[in-house]
Amino acid sequence: MRTVLAVDGGNSKTDVALIAEDGTVLATARGAAFLPQSVGVPAAIDALHAAVRQALPHAVSPYADHIAAYVAGADLPVEEDRLTAELLSRGYGRGVVVGNDTFALLRAGTEATWGAAVVCGAGINAVAVAPDGRVARFPALGRISGDWGGGSGLAEEALWHAVRAEDGRGPATALTEVVRGVFGTRTVEEVVIALHFEELPTERLHELVAPLLAAAPGDAVARSVVERQAEEIELLGTVAMRRVDLLDAPCEVVLGGGVLTARDPLLTMLVEQRYAASAPLARLVIPDLPPIAGAALLGLDRLGATPDAHERVRDHYAGNAGRPRPFPEGAAAYTEGGR
Numbered sequence: 001m002r003t004v005l006a007v008d009g010g011n012s013k014t015d016v017a018l019i020a021e022d023g024t025v026l027a028t029a030r031g032a033a034f035l036p037q038s039v040g041v042p043a044a045i046d047a048l049h050a051a052v053r054q055a056l057p058h059a060v061s062p063y064a065d066h067i068a069a070y071v072a073g074a075d076l077p078v079e080e081d082r083l084t085a086e087l088l089s090r091g092y093g094r095g096v097v098v099g100n101d102t103f104a105l106l107r108a109g110t111e112a113t114w115g116a117a118v119v120c121g122a123g124i125n126a127v128a129v130a131p132d133g134r135v136a137r138f139p140a141l142g143r144i145s146g147d148w149g150g151g152s153g154l155a156e157e158a159l160w161h162a163v164r165a166e167d168g169r170g171p172a173t174a175l176t177e178v179v180r181g182v183f184g185t186r187t188v189e190e191v192v193i194a195l196h197f198e199e200l201p202t203e204r205l206h207e208l209v210a211p212l213l214a215a216a217p218g219d220a221v222a223r224s225v226v227e228r229q230a231e232e233i234e235l236l237g238t239v240a241m242r243r244v245d246l247l248d249a250p251c252e253v254v255l256g257g258g259v260l261t262a263r264d265p266l267l268t269m270l271v272e273q274r275y276a277a278s279a280p281l282a283r284l285v286i287p288d289l290p291p292i293a294g295a296a297l298l299g300l301d302r303l304g305a306t307p308d309a310h311e312r313v314r315d316h317y318a319g320n321a322g323r324p325r326p327f328p329e330g331a332a333a334y335t336e337g338g339r
Contacts, residue, residue, distance in 0.1 A: 004299030005064035005093060007048060008104055008292040009034025009071030011122040015292040016051045018064060021305050023312030025296075029055035036073040036083065044073070045086045067093040068299030070104035070291065075125070075140045097302065100137065101291055102127040108294030109254030109287035113301065116246060116282075118237045120229070121257030122206070123150040128240035136243035138236065149232045151259055155205035157225050158212045162188045165221070173221035178211045213264040223266070230270035233260070238278045253282045261286055293317040 001021050008015040014031040031051025036044035048069075056063060067087055074080045083098040102125050106117035116128040124147055125140040139145040147153075162179040164170030166188045179188045183200070194200035216222040233255070241247050253275065259267070263286065275282050287294075296313050 002065040002303055004066045004068055004296060006292055006295035006299050007069035008295050010101060011072050014048055014051045016055050017292055017296055018055060019296045021303055023309030025316045027055040034071050041082050041086050061091040062093045064093045066299050066302050067096040068295050069098045070101045070295045072101050074098055074100045104291040104294035105256040106254050107297045108289040108291055109285045110252045115252040116237050116241050117254040118233050119257040120150055120233055120259040122152055124232060126236035126240045128244050128246055130244035130246060134244045136240040149229045151206050151209050154212055154229060155208040158208045161221050163192055171221060174215045174219040175222055178215055182207050216266050226267050227270060230267055230274055233271050234274035234278060247279055250281045252285050254285045254287055289317045
């Protein structure tokens with residue numbers, strides 16, 4: 001029986017799963033972050049390899065007939081090509097497809113193989129796929145490519161407003177006390193200086209996102225930030241849909257990433273309102289399945305697996321059975337030579 005090695009690589013972790021062609025989930029594992037944009041392609045694949053060794057401690061390459069890797073940092077075709085070449089050079093599988101993680105989100109959230117997806121996690125991105133296979137996507141390189149928001153953008157905006165309120169350049173806002181409370185400082189300026197001298201890791205700014213969202217219903221400044229985030233989530237989705245002619249018929253829009261899956265009431269309401277106005281035929285979906293399930297389903301699509309196989313994968317992950325589970329030594333025949 002042929003197999004798929006599915007990969008969901010993100011800014012905080014890397015999930016892998018070995019899937020049989022009949023949809024049986026044979027092994028899973030979770031490893032460190034997948035960061036080719038900051039550590040380089042070889043080092044990123046090294047991190048992936050560590051996760052693969054957790055899942056398949058007794059296997060030798062090729063690990064599967066098909067590798068379905070849907071990862072952050074694969075924002076441009078050239079980046080997908082470089083990652084594909086590295087996986088092929090290491091003999092991971094007979095066939096390799098590398099794509100952006102938005103494709104896995106889309107596949108995890110809809111029974112169809114087309115639609116739109118918007119991810120708002122550490123960053124923000126979107127994709128739309130038409131029934132005829134046409135694709136609309138964005139470079140998603142941050143502010144230089146026109147992006148705004150995600151956890152990083154929201155946190156920076158919260159700090160920006162807080163420091164301006166504290167020194168008098170901006171209106172008073174609850175965000176000043178939010179920043180002081182999160183970092184245990186007397187002033188917001190202390191936080192800024194600690195960041196400047198790298199005494200405070202910039203990663204800790206993400207701790208501002210949840211209290212920003214919590215403050216928004218009662219604070220005009222915080223609410224304006226959340227409203228802008230809702231606007232960006234809607235714009236990315238509707239522009240992508242328009243590019244592949246999906247606005248004039250019913251279409252599912254899958255929403256993912258930590259900011260959206262937290263289901264903050266205000267942000268959720270604002271996103272729903274904006275889509276109702278700009279894409280009234282769209283159906284918003286926050287999937288119950290994790291992105292690794294979408295990567296697995298895309299891999300099974302490549303193998304031409306049966307609907308029953310797809311349903312078996314969905315059942316596995318819908319049942320919260322996604323805990324890391326190494327491949328048993330006695331089943332090594334599945335992975336010897338990719339079988």
